[in-house]
Amino acid sequence: MEQRSNILKYKHLGIYTQNEHVVYMREDCHVCISEGFEALTRIRVANTTDSIVASLNVINSDILLPHEIGLSDAAAKKLKVFGNETLRVSHLEPIDSLSHVRAKIYNQKLDYTAFNEIITDIVEGDYSNIHLSAFITACAGNRLDVTEISDLTKAMIASGKQLDWNRKIVVDKHCIGGLPGNRTTPIVVAIVAAYGLTMPKTSSRAITSPAGTADTMEVITNVALSSEEIEAVVEKEGGCFVWGGTAQLSPADDMLIKIEKALDIDSEGQLIASVLSKKAAAGSTHVVIDIPVGETAKVRSLATAQQLQEQLENVGNTVGLKVKVVITDGSQPVGRGIGPNLEAIDILSVLRNEERAPKDLKERALFLAGELLELSEEVEKDKGYENATQILESGKAYKKFEAICRAQGRFSRPLKASYSHEIRAGKTGELQRINNRKISKLAKLSGAPQSKSAGILLNVHLNDKIEKGQLLYTLFAESEGELNYALEYYENHDDIIAIE
16 A cells, blocks of 8 residues: 655745755654654655655745645756645665765775766765765865776766767867956857867856856857757857756766855866866867966966876876867956956957957967867968968958857847946056956956856056056946945955056
8 A cells, every 4th residue: 555644745935946956844744753854854755757865944934834845946847846746755765876975085096886876876966965065075186086087077978968970070178267258269169160160169157257158158149058959050050159057968067066166166186077078978079178377367387287287188088089288378367358248248349350359368269269270180280370360350250150149049239237336546557466366256246147247347457557547447237236245345355456
């Protein structure tokens, strides 16, 4: 006979918890009492066809009745629950893969099987955010060797869909990050696709920065495309600019990124696995990876960059990718805009060959596009930059960019925010330093990337001669409260830009 005592009626509550699966029950619910459930207990919730693991939140208000159960939006979507269904709850059986996480906490080496079991359970939603945090932290601080990184990468590739373009050469690029405004990717895709190569670019949203490529491109076009829609766009135009999250390419990566963002951690081993798993899953064969090095960039020393270069190239080789790493200057922001809309404005000005387009963004994009053309072996050595420049300055790149955007559903014009505040120099001198981390923090406090038009418009660069009262940058926000919040940070940090 079916047990009825652990069955409750589902009620929609409309609670957003990102990827976290949460279940809600009354403290006087007969199931809570009889099963001995306490707040934050991990329990299994099932309907007639599926089940999930969720963390219990206990309610002591009338939002639920004693015989009702609620789910977070993420949990309801995973369980495919709608309307007044009944759900069955039970104690959670042990999650075996957590033994591997505990082993890694004590610095034991993991193999492919261990990583595959961990990643499978993460994708299934069996890990709470606490479990995810433990896994991320256990792998941080160079605690994964090259073999472990390769095995983790392979497990992440296997966890989702894998695209196959039936082409010998499929190119991609990635920047390790840490430079505000460094939005070269859309320009590179436009140049390379206009040349005739295939570049299905999937990008992440911001982890620790004021904007990721997906955040910025979302201002101009639709980036949340399914794998089928990606295939259609790339078949038509040769390239795309999409968020990897909806394509189910290395889906564990997107779940880990959300926790890394909350922890403000971007560990080297998981960074490599994250980047290369997405490239391999997207069907890429040749990848250029940019590592900016600077005092306040993500990678701060040449030695660290060279170690990362060796690991990226070695791991890339084990998963079938031809990887070329370039080490670049990471001493200051790139372009003028910092934040989705402002960075989108920069991208369009470069592609349109406007006179006031930021020269540093243009040159960096041309360099990377040239490297990618040469890596593909479709362009002879030392001719990549020249070819890239011709494609950009002829207008072919902009034409291709607009065509890709329209194939993805729209081509919209970015706008600036309603609220702004000018930051001017307090003295005359030479601009000696721009703190990448602090100017990024200031842009984030203004609302970026959630508020698309928030951020910073930078007017100066390193070694500029500065006059007292000269405009250094303008801070933008979508509300007066966000602007004041950012200005409070600015007033307490006088070393964002150093003039001496």
